[in-house]
Amino acid sequence: MSQPALLVLEDGRSFAGTSYGATGETFGEAVFTTGMTGYQETLTDPSYHRQIVTQTAPHIGNTGVNDEDDESHKIWVAGYIVRDPARVSSNWRATRSLDDQLKSQGIVGISGIDTRALTRHLRERGAMRAGISTSVLDPAELLAKVLEQPAMAGADLAAEVTTNESYVVPAEGEKRFTVVALDLGIKAMTPKRMAERGIEVHVLPATASLEEVLAVNPDGIFMSNGPGDPETTEHPTTLLKELLQRGKPYFGICFGNQVFGRALGLGTFKLKYGHRGINQPVLDRATGKVEITAQNHGFAVDAPLEGTFETPYGPAEVSHVSLNDNVVEGLKLTGHDGRVLAFSVQYHPEAAAGPHDSAYLFDRFVELMEGRA
Numbered sequence: 001m002s003q004p005a006l007l008v009l010e011d012g013r014s015f016a017g018t019s020y021g022a023t024g025e026t027f028g029e030a031v032f033t034t035g036m037t038g039y040q041e042t043l044t045d046p047s048y049h050r051q052i053v054t055q056t057a058p059h060i061g062n063t064g065v066n067d068e069d070d071e072s073h074k075i076w077v078a079g080y081i082v083r084d085p086a087r088v089s090s091n092w093r094a095t096r097s098l099d100d101q102l103k104s105q106g107i108v109g110i111s112g113i114d115t116r117a118l119t120r121h122l123r124e125r126g127a128m129r130a131g132i133s134t135s136v137l138d139p140a141e142l143l144a145k146v147l148e149q150p151a152m153a154g155a156d157l158a159a160e161v162t163t164n165e166s167y168v169v170p171a172e173g174e175k176r177f178t179v180v181a182l183d184l185g186i187k188a189m190t191p192k193r194m195a196e197r198g199i200e201v202h203v204l205p206a207t208a209s210l211e212e213v214l215a216v217n218p219d220g221i222f223m224s225n226g227p228g229d230p231e232t233t234e235h236p237t238t239l240l241k242e243l244l245q246r247g248k249p250y251f252g253i254c255f256g257n258q259v260f261g262r263a264l265g266l267g268t269f270k271l272k273y274g275h276r277g278i279n280q281p282v283l284d285r286a287t288g289k290v291e292i293t294a295q296n297h298g299f300a301v302d303a304p305l306e307g308t309f310e311t312p313y314g315p316a317e318v319s320h321v322s323l324n325d326n327v328v329e330g331l332k333l334t335g336h337d338g339r340v341l342a343f344s345v346q347y348h349p350e351a352a353a354g355p356h357d358s359a360y361l362f363d364r365f366v367e368l369m370e371g372r373a
């Protein structure tokens with residue numbers, strides 16, 4: 001029997017629907033993603049920690065859940081909103097249904113609501129706190145609880161998602177380089193994409209010290225995606241400054257782009273409703289090429305869009321921009337001789353559900369470590 005569920009947003013808008021996944025109550029920042037595939041990767045992406053995700057695609061769960069596509073050891077979304085969950089999952093790799101997977105991991109969701117109206121509301125009013133409940137069905141009562149929740153702005157969440165212990169992902173084939181990857185919420189596909197290129201990846205906790213990083217004797221440094229407000233990243237930013245000072249080649253993705261921006265002396269700010277989906281167009285300014293990218297971010301780097309700017313490590317510039325709204329999508333630090341020293345992107349070249357237009361960035365990291373970038 002379907003059980004009623006209620007979604008309430010912090011501005012008082014509410015949606016009555018049907019329970020999906022686990023029953024109970026959950027809170028988080030309501031955000032929407034436009035990805036039509038890859039829900040398993042989305043759900044298990046640690047960057048979604050403390051967020052209630054609504055899928056704009058109305059029909060989700062069709063291919064069930066398999067044993068291969070998780071991006072981490074569990075589902076991280078705080079809650080899940082789907083218009084019309086698949087009643088039957090059908091795929092040769094599926095081992096269970098999405099509904100069962102959500103239930104077994106205690107993820108509270110809601111279905112049967114007008115996700116198009118919800119998305120338009122979030123697009124107009126901005127991402128905001130929300131709650132889903134199967135026990136409190138009175139909007140005013142649930143709203144009072146939503147208003148007690150912490151906001152995403154100012155949230156320092158890396159410690160809640162990072163690995164406790166360091167681990168090594170071995171290079172596939174001949175080992176060419178050693179990289180330290182600071183885990184701010186890393187997805188499994190990221191070290192894999194490096195390993196495929198002959199990189200031995202040492203994944204270190206977000207709290208790793210400069211000494212611990214240097215003890216690995218890395219050829220390059222990587223900082224991952226992750227949840228929370230980049231303005232709270234004091235330790236990774238300080239660490240990166242020290243590593244840039246030592247001339248270590250650097251590549252950052254998403255949160256790693258924001259940390260790089262902060263290390264270069266730039267600020268970050270919260271976007272109204274963020275970029276989430278797998279169809280986001282980005283311009284690579286060096287080549288003039290457009291990439292269709294996977295994105296999942298609610299904050300962005302504030303950088304001069306034209307020309308270069310001086311940093312303590314050399315001149316830097318915005319390398320990539322969003323073609324939807326001109327948000328900074330990549331940064332590049334060059335030496336005074338014009339050689340690239342470090343770079344990062346706000347989007348996801350490792351995107352497991354694709355698209356793969358930007359996979360070249362991992363090759364560029366290899367070239368950087370070879371001294372050819």
Ligand SMILES: NC(=O)CC[C@H](N)C(=O)O
Pocket residue numbers: 047224225226227228229230253254255256296297298299300
């Ligand atoms: N995927 C990410 O790394 C997201 C970075 C950051 N938490 C943001 O929302 O902008």
